Amino acid sequence: MAEKRMLSKVISISEKVNTLPDLFDMLLFTWMIPHSDDFGRLTGSPAKVKALIVPMLSKSIADIDSSLARLHDNGLINWYEAEEEKVIQIESFDKHQQGLHKRTKSKFPDFPGNSGNVQEIPSELNRTEQNGTEEKGIEQEQIFGSSHESMNPFRLFENEGFGTISSMTSELLGDLIDTYSERWVCEAMKISVKKGKRNLGFVEGILKNWKTDGIDEPWGREKDDEESERRNQGTRYGKDQRESEFAFLDNQNRTGR
Structure with missing residues (x-):
C-alpha cells in the first residue's frame, strides 16, 4: 500500500x-x-x-x-x-x-456480488492526460460555465483570486448586486479575470460602461469583440507574413537588379 x-x-x-x-x-x-x-x-x-x-x-x-x-x-x-x-x-x-496498475489484490473483501471484477487501470500517461483535461474542464466551468456557482458573486470573488471578503468588500459587492444584478456582476468579474484585473474598481467600471451603452446582455458583445480582435490579429499576421515573403522584390526594384 x-x-x-x-x-x-x-x-x-x-x-x-x-x-x-x-x-x-x-x-x-x-x-x-x-x-x-x-x-x-x-x-x-x-x-x-x-x-x-x-x-x-x-x-x-x-x-x-x-x-x-x-x-x-x-x-x-x-x-x-x-x-x-x-x-x-x-x-x-x-x-x-x-x-x-501495479496493484494485485485487496486484503479487504469485495462488495457482495462484485467479487473478482477488478477495474482495468489505464496507463499513467493516459490517466494524467485524462485527469488534467477533467480538472481544466471543471475550472473553466467554474469561471465561464452555467452552474449556480458561477452566478454567485461572493463565491466567484474568492475562487478567482480577487481577495478575502471583508465586511467592506461584502457591502460593496452587495451594492453592486443591488444596482446591476448578480448576473451582471458575475459577467463583469469574469471579464476582469480574463484581463488580469482582479479588483472591484475595474469591475464597477465595466458595469458603468455597460449601463451607459444600454444593452441587455453586454457581455455577449464583449465576446464578439474578442472574436473579432482575434480574427483581425490573424489577418494582420498573414498580411505581414506575405509582405515579408515578397520584400525581396521591392529591394530588387529599388536596386534595379
Missing part, C-alpha cells in the same frame, strides 16, 4: 463534499484517502477508523459511526459488510490516483 495519495484540487468544488452537513465529515473523508489501500478500501469499523484516522481528536465512536453514515448517504463512500467484516470503499478512487 502506498504511503501517499493524490488529492485533486477539484475536491474543493465537489458538490458531494460541500453539501456534507458537518465539517468533520469533510475532514474524515479526506483523511481516509491516504489510509486506503490500492483499491480505495480500508476498515469500516468505527472503532478502528477512530484509532487509525483521527486518534487525537475528541470524537466518540458514535460520532465516527454517524459521520460514516453521512458519507455513505452522500455517495462519497460505499460502507458495506462482507465476510463478517465492515469495509469502506472510497468512491471514484481509481479516477484520481496513480500507480494503481
Whole structure:
C-alpha cells in the first residue's frame, strides 16, 4: 500500500463534499484517502477508523459511526459488510490516483456480488492526460460555465483570486448586486479575470460602461469583440507574413537588379 495519495484540487468544488452537513465529515473523508489501500478500501469499523484516522481528536465512536453514515448517504463512500467484516470503499478512487496498475489484490473483501471484477487501470500517461483535461474542464466551468456557482458573486470573488471578503468588500459587492444584478456582476468579474484585473474598481467600471451603452446582455458583445480582435490579429499576421515573403522584390526594384 502506498504511503501517499493524490488529492485533486477539484475536491474543493465537489458538490458531494460541500453539501456534507458537518465539517468533520469533510475532514474524515479526506483523511481516509491516504489510509486506503490500492483499491480505495480500508476498515469500516468505527472503532478502528477512530484509532487509525483521527486518534487525537475528541470524537466518540458514535460520532465516527454517524459521520460514516453521512458519507455513505452522500455517495462519497460505499460502507458495506462482507465476510463478517465492515469495509469502506472510497468512491471514484481509481479516477484520481496513480500507480494503481501495479496493484494485485485487496486484503479487504469485495462488495457482495462484485467479487473478482477488478477495474482495468489505464496507463499513467493516459490517466494524467485524462485527469488534467477533467480538472481544466471543471475550472473553466467554474469561471465561464452555467452552474449556480458561477452566478454567485461572493463565491466567484474568492475562487478567482480577487481577495478575502471583508465586511467592506461584502457591502460593496452587495451594492453592486443591488444596482446591476448578480448576473451582471458575475459577467463583469469574469471579464476582469480574463484581463488580469482582479479588483472591484475595474469591475464597477465595466458595469458603468455597460449601463451607459444600454444593452441587455453586454457581455455577449464583449465576446464578439474578442472574436473579432482575434480574427483581425490573424489577418494582420498573414498580411505581414506575405509582405515579408515578397520584400525581396521591392529591394530588387529599388536596386534595379
